[in-house]
Amino acid sequence: MKSWYLLFCKKQEQLRAKTHLENQGVNCYYPELVVEKIVRGKVKKVREPLFPNYVFINFDVETGPSFTTIRSTRGVVDFVRCGLSPQVVSEELITSLKSIDDLRLSIDQTPTAGDVVRVVSGQYSGVEAIYEEPDGERRSFLLINLLNNQVKISVENCHLDL
Missing domain, CATH: 3.30.70.940 (NusG, N-terminal domain)
Structure with missing residues (x-):
């Protein structure tokens, strides 16, 4: 059998x-x-x-x-x-x-432009951001609100809650 x-x-x-x-x-x-x-x-x-x-x-x-x-x-x-x-x-x-x-x-596994993501670890831990675009294979560009200005940052994908 x-x-x-x-x-x-x-x-x-x-x-x-x-x-x-x-x-x-x-x-x-x-x-x-x-x-x-x-x-x-x-x-x-x-x-x-x-x-x-x-x-x-x-x-x-x-x-x-x-x-x-x-x-x-x-x-x-x-x-x-x-x-x-x-x-x-x-x-x-x-x-x-x-x-x-x-x-x-x-x-x-990758969000689309405009999606709200949360940074769960690293330098910007706990910050909510707007996903803008990929930055290579392992990083992404995000827009965060810093002192009432939108600032573009690059964060490793392992630090994001996708």
Whole structure:
């Protein structure tokens, strides 16, 4: 009987592992989502893994391939285990992940011009500001009210509550 398992893969090699596993007749599921990011100063939609370095696989242990064959596949490190044996993942979890994947959820991490954001840490902690535009990949330009004047500042995105 087929069961779902979770594989831990080498960094940035999940797709390679998925390709080689599918060539062996193993059903693979690699959930991804679309994220808006600032890449080289431009907003782009990028596909990112929902679970970096992990791939769900579905196969029958009795008919093969064996656990050893799967573990020695290029890009695969090992099964996620509970004790000595690989942990079986429930069918309900995979079904719910696939239903979320079908909705094609898109997470927007960058606000649009004019949105009110709050600075949660750093030099301007606790200040509410108006988002103006991105300033590179990791910073943003904000307008804050300082002595009744709007002042343009550049703040790292990690200090913002998006």
